[in-house]
Amino acid sequence: MFRTHTCGELRASDAGKNVTLAGWVQTVRKFGAITFVDLRDRYGITQLLFGEELNTALDAQPLGREFVLQAIGTVAERSNKNPNIPTGDIEIHISSFTILNKSAVPPFTIQDDTDGGDDLRMKYRFLDLRRNAIRKNLELRYAVNRSARNYLHENHFMDIETPFLIKSTPEGARDFVVPSRMNPGQFYALPQSPQTFKQLLMVSGYDRYYQVVKCFRDEDLRADRQPEFTQIDCEMAFVEQEDILNMFEGMVKRIFKDVKNIDYSEKVERMSWEDAMWIYGNDKPDIRFGMQIANLKSAFLKGGKIHATGELINGAGFGVFDNAETVLAIAAPGCSEYTRKQTDELTEWVKRPQIGMQGLVYIKCNTDGTYKSSVDKFYSEDKLKAIADAAGAKAGDLVLILAGREERTRKATSELRLEMGRRLGLRKDDEFKLLWVLDFPLFEYDEEGNRWVARHHPFTSPKPDQIDTMINNNPVIENAEKYLEHPYSNIKANAYDMVLNGNEIGGGSIRIYQRELQEKMFAALGMSEEEAQHKFGFLLGAFEYGAPPHGGIAYGFDRLCAILGGSESIRDFIAFPKNNSGRDVMLDAPSTIDQQQFDELQIKLDLKN
Amino acid sequence: MFRTHTCGELRASDAGKNVTLAGWVQTVRKFGAITFVDLRDRYGITQLLFGEELNTALDAQPLGREFVLQAIGTVAERSNKNPNIPTGDIEIHISSFTILNKSAVPPFTIQDDTDGGDDLRMKYRFLDLRRNAIRKNLELRYAVNRSARNYLHENHFMDIETPFLIKSTPEGARDFVVPSRMNPGQFYALPQSPQTFKQLLMVSGYDRYYQVVKCFRDEDLRADRQPEFTQIDCEMAFVEQEDILNMFEGMVKRIFKDVKNIDYSEKVERMSWEDAMWIYGNDKPDIRFGMQIANLKSAFLKGGKIHATGELINGAGFGVFDNAETVLAIAAPGCSEYTRKQTDELTEWVKRPQIGMQGLVYIKCNTDGTYKSSVDKFYSEDKLKAIADAAGAKAGDLVLILAGREERTRKATSELRLEMGRRLGLRKDDEFKLLWVLDFPLFEYDEEGNRWVARHHPFTSPKPDQIDTMINNNPVIENAEKYLEHPYSNIKANAYDMVLNGNEIGGGSIRIYQRELQEKMFAALGMSEEEAQHKFGFLLGAFEYGAPPHGGIAYGFDRLCAILGGSESIRDFIAFPKNNSGRDVMLDAPSTIDQQQFDELQIKLDLKN
Structure with a gap:
């Protein structure tokens, strides 16, 4: 021993x-x-x-x-x-x-604050994994896995494994494909999610399914994406949206309790997609803090119909506001005494290419009741007070105002709000705030193709009272300029995202379960009958044999763990992650293969350079 | 609701x-x-x-x-x-x-005894999954999964996910490969098992690891193989063989209890590989029944050194026995009154190409104490009695004797034993008998290449007392005829298989954890230093930084479930299995892919026909 x-x-x-x-x-x-x-x-x-x-x-x-x-x-x-x-x-x-x-001298210290850089740590991942910090992350990951499984088991869900070698049906992200040696010239695809399989399982009567499962997307990797990632994937039959929301906020609360010993007893807040965009400027608001956006002027919301006329700011002769499509403001609490240097730095911050604004207007709401702004020559103090009031500012606050094209300005204001929240210590790693975002648009308008694309995926059902709108209208967009007037612009999806501290951790929908409606959806997305049959014939076929009403959700397991661990990066919550080029630098993979493998697979390289 | x-x-x-x-x-x-x-x-x-x-x-x-x-x-x-x-x-x-x-009329009845054939059931798998029989199988599968996880959790094992997009290191079975779009000309491989990763996790100090994980092998499919299959994969550090055997017979007993309500309280039997081959003719004996093989004459066991001289049967003038390398017998209980038709049918059975024998000799041990055989003219009744005694036959039994080349004869006798066990009702679906088979040969001799191949895999350690034999001898086989005299022939592996009712359900080994021994192993298998470094450099590197003694095991989850479910076929224990050509006939996968996909991956077809 x-x-x-x-x-x-x-x-x-x-x-x-x-x-x-x-x-x-x-x-x-x-x-x-x-x-x-x-x-x-x-x-x-x-x-x-x-x-x-x-x-x-x-x-x-x-x-x-x-x-x-x-x-x-x-x-x-x-x-x-x-x-x-x-x-x-x-x-x-x-x-x-x-x-x-024995051991050679490690290339970096095995300590919480290691002297190893990212590249070195990845190359010697087996040593990096010895560090306390990483071990705690993987232990937390296992605890989340275990807690979710226990909750789902107690609620009569069954873990059913779905296949990894499936059919390529590119739609949205790219598939990874796998050449088949036994079927030369043909390829399997690795699943982007078990979506169609879990729906088939509902058709088969397994009314509560789950899986903690690897999924694959061949996308260009951003800092925080991985080509293979893990989902907690779930589906239920004979349910409406309310049943799903209740079941899965229960799951996340259970995880909070088991993993963080947090009693999250309050009801999870709910917000429509329109409200989220209007009040927070994005569809996954961090509601740990307020600093809500005041819509001083706004064109519209894509797929929504909210406008603000700009009566408070228009006509003062300030061209930046007068000519802007959208003017948005937030009130940074307690920042009225920012120096010129500080406001200049904020202005530079919003002018960075990632944010892309032309400038920043501010109003200082001084504690003595006076107002001072960067646009004093256009607005009287009364007017400044009115604007500050509209932004919800109190004495001592600093109102920050951005103006420009709707989409960019809203995104920038959202980013500025998050940045100010971060700087003011309002986004605490150990505070957790859940939110359901509901009523997403079913379709998004794709300008390039002048066509509709599914915002969630093509299996998402419209809201029950909007099914008729979808069936009874021709999806063709006659006038691209006026796509917002097309009835499809206003169809809301029976879909929901769960947001935690400003991150989407889960998303799902009530699914279409009638063949006719599913065919209509494929047609609305510009798929020919042949194409729909080739790609999804098995699902359309299954809907002919007694498909029950059903819906589900999938959680991004890597991200959920990272947030619970108080980190922004998923990589340190994955035992063997890949770098931004999709490489495993420890294994040195991907790599070349032998000629014999090419011969057996009956493929060859066709390199462009 | x-x-x-x-x-x-x-x-x-x-x-x-x-x-x-x-x-x-x-x-x-x-x-x-x-x-x-x-x-x-x-x-x-x-x-x-x-x-x-x-x-x-x-x-x-x-x-x-x-x-x-x-x-x-x-x-x-x-x-x-x-x-x-x-x-x-x-x-x-x-x-x-x-x-x-609504539902169209199903193509087959949704009942335990369905009128649907295999092909139809596979095409409409979503309907087949509605049948009670299949649902019970998947429920059993989930129960086994849950039971194993609970046991491993209670014993401080951690579920740690290992990557699916890894490096191709063909060795034994073929890899499925995945072209990398971001790294043109390079390929990932899908893992045949997480072997090297779990060993790295031991190096990293996660001393008890498990995973219920999909693995992939691109092999020509036999009736009961799938290109993707599931393993319960486990590894432990700071253990010897005894620790592993105890831990994992505990796991299987727990599964018996949780899933079948069976108290398997007795100690699991153990048998050396040599004994298993000698007594049962194969390395995964079904010990639910006796009918052990009598070695009347035997050349040798590959990798072992057991001989039988044939003194009981030689020299009687019966050329078939005199000239045979090997003569083996079993005693079928209570079959002495088999008719001519029945013995003829058995003779035809052993002459089928799958068995491949020339004929069958029998001795009837009549209840009146007389003996009657198909070789009466060569052997006296006394001699027949002596042979029957050697075969362990009692009055009323039928001794069945096969003769020929060692390997084929032993395999045929083993098959005949299993067939007789089946016919005589000695192999009951609801009786479960576990067995550890130990002390496998470390190497097998590959005649074609005149070289050693790893019987288990190249990471398996020799028995501790045979490490010196391995290190101090040159692996080169000077004389192919006399490979059995090479010291490597007798090195036993520190490896173990768990056998249930004649099926290997799990297998593993104590691993090599010193760089020098691992290098020696790669060299013994004919790998050059460069090749070893290219394929397994990361593992050799890891062994330089304090690798602990470790070992593990992997269970074939699909088969384990099938046996517990009383079935020989794994397919009905997999929700969406593939057919013998590796096709999913429901999805119609694999399938062709778009030209755009070829272009992005920078590969093209190179079809031979």
């Missing part, structure tokens, strides 16, 4: 016991004839004491960092206790030991 | 309740003005009563098989109870109903 105890479990009450530990050498400290070694494993750190008196002087066999050691000795209470670790009351007086394996 | 109860939960005690059910129409039976409908869901079947008196005559809206129905009514105790189903004491008097969806 390699060990009797782990490095995290011995206490003062174990004093006198003869024990065997095994683990990694964290530190070695010599004090004359005595040597202290901190031995580490997954469970903790225990101090070992070596010395001549114990016949275990280390001179002949020096220990280095990360050596693997098996040590036998007696548990003793320490005189110099370490209250910072659970085993800090004891040490082991070592009577014999074996070096199980 | 679509339903207040499922179709499996109402009882006599619910009489008088107003309920709403939803499900599928199983049967419709008219009796005058009254119609009985059996409504089915995943949970059971409930009888509904429609009629004019209830204002729910069905004349206007006839119900067909598999229609999806929502029905509201009152629970009533039945006069004519059905004791065969849990809801058989009640029926629902329906006051209103809605047809949620």
Whole structure:
């Protein structure tokens, strides 16, 4: 037996016991004839004491960092206790030991604050994974996995595995494809999600399905995307939206309790997509703080119909506002005493290419009741007060105003709000605020193709009272300029996103379950009957044999874990992530393959350069 | 709300309740003005009563098989109870109903004994999945999954997800490969198992890992293989073989208890690979019954050194035995009165190409103490008795003897034993018998390449006391004829298979964890240093930084479920299986892909025909 105890479990009450530990050498400290070694494993750190008196002087066999050691000795209470670790009351007086394996000097320190850069840590991921910080992330990930599974099991969901080698039906993101040796010239695709399979399972009567499952998207990777990612994927039959919302806010609350020991007892707030866009400027608002957007002037919301006329600001001769499509304001609390340098810096911030605004107007709501702004020559103090009031500003606040084209301005104001929230410490890692965003538009207008695209996916049902609107209208957009007047612009989806602290963590919908409506949807998206039959014939076929009403949701497991871990980055919550080029730098994958493999697969390269 | 109860939960005690059910129409039976409908869901079947008196005559809206129905009514105790189903004491008097969806007439009956053939059932898998028999299989699968996870969790194992897009290192089976769009000319591979990753996790200190994970092998499919399959994959650090055997027989016993309510309290039997081959003719013996093989004569066992000289049978002038390399016998209990027709049929059975023997010799051990055989003219009755005794035959038994080349004869005798066991009812679906097979040869001799191949995989450690034999001997085989005399022939692996009822359900090994030994292993398998570095450099590198002793096991989840379900076929325990050509006939996958996909991936077809 390699060990009797782990490095995290011995206490003062174990004093006198003869024990065997095994683990990694964290530190070695010599004090004359005595040597202290901190031995580490997954469970903790225990101090070992070596010395001549114990016949275990280390001179002949020096220990280095990360050596693997098996040590036998007696548990003793320490005189110099370490209250910072659970085993800090004891040490082991070592009577014999074996070096199980040596270690070269690691390329970076195995500590919370490592000196290793990202690239080095990725190349030596097996060492990076030894660090406490990463281990805690993976432990949290496992705890979330376990908690979700337990909740779903208790609610009669069944884990049913769906296939990984499926059919390529490119729609939205690109598929990864897999050449079939047994069917030369043909390819499997890796699933972007088990969407159609879980719907088939509902048709098959498995009315509560779940899976914690890998999915694949061949997209150009942003900093925080991975080509393979994990979903908690769920589907229920005989449900309406309300049933799904209740079931899954229950799941997330259970995860909060199990993983973070947080009692999230309040009802999860709900907000329509239109309100989210209008009040927060995006569809996944962070509602941990207010700083809501005041719509001083607005053209419209894409797929919605909300306007603001601009009566408060128009006609003062300030061309930037007069000519702007949209003017939006937020009130940064307690910032009225910002210096010129600070407001200039904020102006530079909104002028960065990622934000893309021309400038920033501010109004200082001084604590003495006066108002001072960067547009004093256009607006009287009364007018400034009225604008500040509209923005919900109080004495001591700083009103920040952006103006320009609707879409860019709204996005920029949303970003500015989040940035100010961050700077003012209003976005706390340990505060969690859930939100359901509802009533998304069913379709988005694709200017390039002058056609409708599905905002969620083509299996999402319209709101029940809008099914007729969809069936009874021709999807063709006669006048591209006036697409907003097409009845399809106002059809709302029976869809819902769950938002946590400004991140979409889950999304789903009530599905279409009638063949006729599904065909209409494919047609609305510009798919020919042949194409629909080729890609999704199996689903249309299944809908002919008694498909029940159903709906579901999928959670982005990697992101959920990152947020619960208080991090913005998913990469440190994945054991073996890929870099931004989709490469595993530890494995050096992808890589070339043998000619024999090409021959067997009957494919060859066709490199453009 | 679509339903207040499922179709499996109402009882006599619910009489008088107003309920709403939803499900599928199983049967419709008219009796005058009254119609009985059996409504089915995943949970059971409930009888509904429609009629004019209830204002729910069905004349206007006839119900067909598999229609999806929502029905509201009152629970009533039945006069004519059905004791065969849990809801058989009640029926629902329906006051209103809605047809949620219609169904075309299914192409086969949704019943335990369906009239649908395999191909039809695969094409309409979503209907096949509605059948009780398949649903019970998937429920069993989920129960096994859940039970294994619970056991492993309680034993401090952590579920850690390993990547699916990895590096191609063909070794043994073929990899499925995935062209990388972002890295043109390069390919990912889908994992044949997470082997190297779980070993890296041990190096990283996650000393107990598990995963229920999809794996992929591009092999020509036999009837009972799938290109994608699921493993319960586990690894432990700081363990010896004994620790692993104890931990995982515990897991399987837990599954027996949770899933089959079987208390498997006895210690799991253990047998060396040599004994298994010698006594049962194969390395995964079904020990539910005896009928052990008598080695009347034997050349040797590949990788072992057991011989039998043939003194009982040689020299009687019977050329078939005299000239045979190997002569093996089994005693079929109670079969001494087999007719000529029956022994002829058995002879034909062993002559089938799959078995490939020239003939069959039998000895009838008559209940009157006489012996009668098909080789009476060569052997005296005393001699026959001696042979029958050697085969362990008792009065009333039939001794069956096969002779020929060692490998074929042993395999044929093993098959004949299993066939006789089946015919005699000795292999009961509801009896479960576990066995550990140990001490496999580390290497197998590959005649074609005159080289060693790893019997398990190249990461398997030799037995501790044979590591020196491996390190101190040159792997080169000077004399192919005498490969058995090479020291490598006798090196035993520190490996173990778990066998259940004659099926290998799990296999694993203690791994190599020293770089030097791993390099020696790669070299022994004929890999150049460059090749080893290219394929497994990351693992060799990891072994330099404090790799702990470790080992693990992987269970074939699909097969384990099939055996627990009393079936030989894994396909009905997989929700969406592929056929023998690796096709999903429901999806019609694999399929062609678009030119745009070829262009983006920078590959093209290179079809040979």
